[in-house]
Amino acid sequence: MKYLKNVSIRAVMIAILVSAGFVSCSDDDSEDNNGSANLTVRMTDAPGDYDAVFVDVKDIKIQIETEGESNVDGEIDSEGWMSLSNVNAGIYDLLELTGGVSQLLADTEVPAGYVSQMRLILGSENSVVINGATKPLNTPSAQQSGLKLQLNKKLEAGENYSFLLDFDVDQSIVTTGNGGYNLKPVIRLNAEENAGMVVGKTIIPAGLEMNVQSLVKLQNSSVTISAYTDAEGNFALNGVPAGTYDLTITPQVSSGLTVYSMTDVKVKPNETTDLGEIEL
Known part of the structure; x- marks a missing residue:
C-alpha cells in the first residue's frame, strides 16, 4: 500500500473547493467578455494499491458548438474539436x-456554446510501479484519439465552469x-452542479507507534467516492x-484496527x- 507524502489537506481546501464539482458563477457582464466562458479542469484519483501510477498528459480537447463571435484563440476543426490553451x-x-489533492490541468477561456464531449489525450510515457519495479503501461486508445468523456x-458567456477528472x-x-499492463482509463467526469465536499481527520490510538493510512469510502445506492488519508490522517x-x-474507514491491515x-x-x-x- 502506498503512503502519501505529508500534504496538509486543510491547507489546500480553498484551492480545490472550486473543483469539487461543477461551478457556475454569473457576473452579468456578458457584454465585456466577448462571448467567452472560463473553463477549469483538474485531475484527482480514487485510490489504488500500487507504489505509483504515472500518466503522461499531453492535451485536453472539447467538442463545442459555438454561439456567435468570440475573442478566444484556438482552431476548431470540422467536427467541432478544439484544444484548450x-x-x-x-x-x-x-x-x-x-x-483531496488535485492537479490543475487547465484554466483558460473558451468560446461560449454547447460542449458535448471532453477528450483527455495521453502520451506514451505511462507506467506503474509495483513492489519497487517500474512497468510500462500501454495506452493504445488514449494515444490515438484521446479518451472521450x-x-x-x-457554457454561458461570462460564467466560470470547473470540472474534475476523477x-x-x-x-x-x-x-x-504476457505479464504486461495496459492503461484503460476509467474516469468519473464530475460535472455535478451544486456538488459538495466531505472532509475529516482520522485519529489513531495514542499507544500505536506507526503511521496508519486508511481507505475512506462514501457510498449510497448510486454513487461511490473514495480516497486515502494523508500522512496526518486528513481526508x-x-x-x-x-x-x-x-x-x-478501513485502516491498513498491519495496524490491527477495525473498520x-x-x-x-x-x-x-x-x-x-x-x-x-x-x-479509530
Missing part, C-alpha cells in the same frame, strides 16, 4: 492525487496475458453530489461537510 502537460503520479453542458486506478490498470472526498451517504462506519452523512449543495476528528 495553456494545458499543463506533464507526467503525474496519480497516487499523489488522493486524500461525455459532458453535455451549455481517475479510478484499480479499474484503469489491466493485466495482460477529503470532493465532487460529491448532494444526498445522504454511508461512510466507511469504522458512519451512516446518514448528509451532503448539501455547494457546502463542505466537516466530520471533524474520528477516532
Whole structure:
C-alpha cells in the first residue's frame, strides 16, 4: 500500500473547493467578455494499491458548438474539436492525487456554446510501479484519439465552469496475458452542479507507534467516492453530489484496527461537510 507524502489537506481546501464539482458563477457582464466562458479542469484519483501510477498528459480537447463571435484563440476543426490553451502537460503520479489533492490541468477561456464531449489525450510515457519495479503501461486508445468523456453542458458567456477528472486506478490498470499492463482509463467526469465536499481527520490510538493510512469510502445506492488519508490522517472526498451517504474507514491491515462506519452523512449543495476528528 502506498503512503502519501505529508500534504496538509486543510491547507489546500480553498484551492480545490472550486473543483469539487461543477461551478457556475454569473457576473452579468456578458457584454465585456466577448462571448467567452472560463473553463477549469483538474485531475484527482480514487485510490489504488500500487507504489505509483504515472500518466503522461499531453492535451485536453472539447467538442463545442459555438454561439456567435468570440475573442478566444484556438482552431476548431470540422467536427467541432478544439484544444484548450495553456494545458499543463506533464507526467503525474496519480497516487499523489488522493486524500483531496488535485492537479490543475487547465484554466483558460473558451468560446461560449454547447460542449458535448471532453477528450483527455495521453502520451506514451505511462507506467506503474509495483513492489519497487517500474512497468510500462500501454495506452493504445488514449494515444490515438484521446479518451472521450461525455459532458453535455451549455457554457454561458461570462460564467466560470470547473470540472474534475476523477481517475479510478484499480479499474484503469489491466493485466495482460504476457505479464504486461495496459492503461484503460476509467474516469468519473464530475460535472455535478451544486456538488459538495466531505472532509475529516482520522485519529489513531495514542499507544500505536506507526503511521496508519486508511481507505475512506462514501457510498449510497448510486454513487461511490473514495480516497486515502494523508500522512496526518486528513481526508477529503470532493465532487460529491448532494444526498445522504454511508461512510466507511478501513485502516491498513498491519495496524490491527477495525473498520469504522458512519451512516446518514448528509451532503448539501455547494457546502463542505466537516466530520471533524474520528477516532479509530
